[in-house]
Amino acid sequence: MELRRDAARKYPILGLLPERAVEQIALRLSPKWMSEITGIESKTGAETNGYFIGCPFSTRQLLTLPDEVVYKKLVECGQMSADRGAKIIGLGAYTSVAGDAGETVAERLKGIINVTTGNSYTVYTAVEGLLKGAELMGVEAANASVAIVGATGSIGAVCAKILAAQVGEVALVGRDISKLEKLKADIEARSDCRAVVKVAPEIRAALKEADLVLAVSSAGKELVFPEDLKIGAVVCDVARPRDVSKTVVENRDDVLVIEGGVITVPGSNVNFNFTFGFPPSTAFACMSETMILSLEGTNESYTLGRDLTVEQVMNMGKLAKKHGFELAGFRSFEVAVSDADIEKVRQNAQRKLRPVAA
Ligand SMILES: NC(=O)c1ccc[n+]([C@@H]2O[C@H](COP(=O)([O-])OP(=O)(O)OC[C@H]3O[C@@H](n4cnc5c(N)ncnc54)[C@H](OP(=O)(O)O)[C@@H]3O)[C@@H](O)[C@H]2O)c1
DSSP states (O other): OOHHHHHHHHOGGGGGSOHHHHHHHHHHOOOEEEEEEEEEEOTTSOEEEEEEEEOOOOHHHHHHSOHHHHHHHHHHHHHHHHHTTOSEEEOOGGGGTSTTTTHHHHHHTTTTOEEEOSHHHHHHHHHHHHHHHHHHTTOOGGGOEEEEETTTSHHHHHHHHHHHTTSSEEEEEOSOHHHHHHHHHHHHTSTTOOSEEEEEOOHHHHHHHOSEEEEOOOOSSOOBOGGGSOTTOEEEEOOSSOSBOTHHHHHOTTSEEEESOEEEOOSTTOBOSSOOSSOTTEEEHHHHHHHHHHHHTOOSOOSOSSOOOHHHHHHHHHHHHHHTOEEOSEEETTEEEOHHHHHHHHHHHHHHHSOOOO
């Protein structure tokens, strides 16, 4: 994520400066009110509103600056939100990845405002999206083989546990074999595990066998390429920066690539008063989690730290349904993917699988 590009949405002149110059300016800036979010209305009749706050850091800064520098500005965001009457603050994008994923920030804001990273709903909708994509492509989830790229991560591990209860095989892809072995043992010890669980340190080999791929690594570079995917595969890319190369959609008309976490927000007049590249009334899943908790009137922090539990993810899915949040249509590389588009991909896959007549 380029700070220069994001900052230019509010202050166009910053778009003319080099990224490093904008980073230096941002370091000295306080958080900024970006817009008011209005018109969120639950199915239950509850209503809420909120604000977008710009926390002036680039992704690079969030990942490389000393944690204390980042925590200080995030706590400032929390304090200014509480001053405007907010009861909960969501840590969007890389503000949730920095440091200890919200734990210290929540501790310092205890009694002032509640905190969530939004990752429970990100996980819920990533799995939901992958399985919905499978259904539309005619892949039977119960017998499918799923490769999870970045399986030992905060998002990957809980996705793996949830999917192991629903699919035929789960291949855990990562670079650290001991972490992969430990995760495999944790999953197999769960009473709801029905899948065969495999450790898969060789990503290309794992992708070649996968009917479904969930990409959730923090590699920061492309890991999934067209030549490695099975005919008819469904790939859900939640990673930012993306794990999946754009060449997959350019060169494989038989593979469905979708993004995780695009959600329809309930309410007939939802207005974010801010453009972040999504169609009207739709938001990232992590943003939606903050809205859901606000509608729920929760008075404690929710998703914090790197160890997400299946229970908190499934509970967030239930709360989302209660308030009328749902997976929006699919998107792929910033473009909407219609059911008709998916049907074409499915037919292309079927054609490639059909034996050629002699
Ligand atoms: N779309 C959204 O709304 C949203 C919300 C939150 C997070 N995210 C994204 O989701 C991703 C995961 O987040 P997280 O918090 O779970 O991160 P995390 O805890 O750091 O986990 C990332 C995992 O990726 C693995 N990994 C890193 N480089 C790899 C490589 N070259 N090959 C294979 N595996 C590799 C790491 O394992 P090893 O180092 O052991 O290999 C680690 O298990 C990030 O890209 C993040 O930006 C998206």
